[in-house]
Amino acid sequence: MGDEVVSSPTHRRQGCYAEYVAIDEAMVAHKAPRLTHQEAASLPLVALTAWEALIKFGRLEPGQRVFVQAGAGGVGSVAIQLARHFGASEVAATCSTRNVELVESLGATRVVDYTKHEYDEVLSDYDIVLDALGGEHKERAFAVLKQGGALASIVAGIPTATEKYGPNLGVLVAGWQMLSFSVRARFKGKRAANLVKKCDGELLGRIMNLAEDGNLNPLIDRVFPLEQIAEAHRYAETGRARGKIVIQVRR
Numbered sequence: 001m002g003d004e005v006v007s008s009p010t011h012r013r014q015g016c017y018a019e020y021v022a023i024d025e026a027m028v029a030h031k032a033p034r035l036t037h038q039e040a041a042s043l044p045l046v047a048l049t050a051w052e053a054l055i056k057f058g059r060l061e062p063g064q065r066v067f068v069q070a071g072a073g074g075v076g077s078v079a080i081q082l083a084r085h086f087g088a089s090e091v092a093a094t095c096s097t098r099n100v101e102l103v104e105s106l107g108a109t110r111v112v113d114y115t116k117h118e119y120d121e122v123l124s125d126y127d128i129v130l131d132a133l134g135g136e137h138k139e140r141a142f143a144v145l146k147q148g149g150a151l152a153s154i155v156a157g158i159p160t161a162t163e164k165y166g167p168n169l170g171v172l173v174a175g176w177q178m179l180s181f182s183v184r185a186r187f188k189g190k191r192a193a194n195l196v197k198k199c200d201g202e203l204l205g206r207i208m209n210l211a212e213d214g215n216l217n218p219l220i221d222r223v224f225p226l227e228q229i230a231e232a233h234r235y236a237e238t239g240r241a242r243g244k245i246v247i248q249v250r251r
């Protein structure tokens with residue numbers, strides 16, 4: 001009773017903005033004592049997603065080269081840190097001019113300012129690519145991958161497809177696009193998949209340990225009180241947040 005825990009429940013039970021949520025204990029981990037509640041709350045979704053992409057699907061090994069799109073974003077900022085922690089020899093990341101120093105400070109060894117350079121013209125032969133942008137970027141990021149490499153996309157394109165084709169056909173079209181992309185990758189000697197984070201309490205515990213030891217540092221852009229939730233969503237929709245936006249539910 002009374003343990004301080006973190007989680008990122010499944011999409012069936014997200015409990016967004018709730019004060020209480022009932023979830024399976026297998027999906028929780030103790031909060032790292034070093035972190036504030038706001039810092040701890042900012043990590044589970046993005047860290048589980050980055051782990052799924054780089055470690056589970058990407059099978060990251062020391063000495064490999066990793067490319068992370070949107071390095072200043074929630075997932076990107078954690079993915080850079082995880083890639084460095086697990087021994088990547090090079091971590092390239094994209095961001096706009098104002099975020100170059102921030103992304104370098106997270107551990108990126110090569111930062112491509114996308115307002116000045118096209119990343120697919122200056123990068124090549126990466127072992128693992130994390131696509132956090134989707135759409136045309138998926139194909140462009142695929143070109144940066146070396147033979148035998150793995151592209152993990154965390155943007156399935158379902159909202160775009162359902163807007164265009166309606167709820168049923170849209171999901172089918174998005175599913176077909178994902179499947180055909182993976183199959184085409186296989187024919188080209190590469191691996192590609194769309195991934196969704198899975199909530200695993202044991203893994204979350206490892207993530208909290210990394211944070212406790214200072215090997216993973218949360219990046220919080222802004223904290224909004226629940227009363228300003230509409231403003232928080234408007235800010236998120238700008239696509240300019242550095243790291244995570246946190247909602248303070250209870251004062």
Ligand SMILES: NC(=O)c1ccc[n+]([C@@H]2O[C@H](COP(=O)([O-])OP(=O)(O)OC[C@H]3O[C@@H](n4cnc5c(N)ncnc54)[C@H](OP(=O)(O)O)[C@@H]3O)[C@@H](O)[C@H]2O)c1
Pocket residue numbers: 045046049069070071072073074075076094095096097098099114132133153154155195196197236239240241242243244
């Ligand atoms: N599959 C899953 O389980 C899962 C889990 C979490 C998130 N997601 C999805 O993954 C995507 C990324 O999530 P997120 O939370 O990391 O996003 P986010 O935090 O909202 O991303 C904002 C960041 O994106 C950067 N950005 C915007 N346009 C860019 C571009 N053209 N090139 C490079 N960087 C760009 C911005 O940096 P600048 O201001 O420097 O441009 C900003 O820092 C979202 O679509 C989200 O829905 C999926």
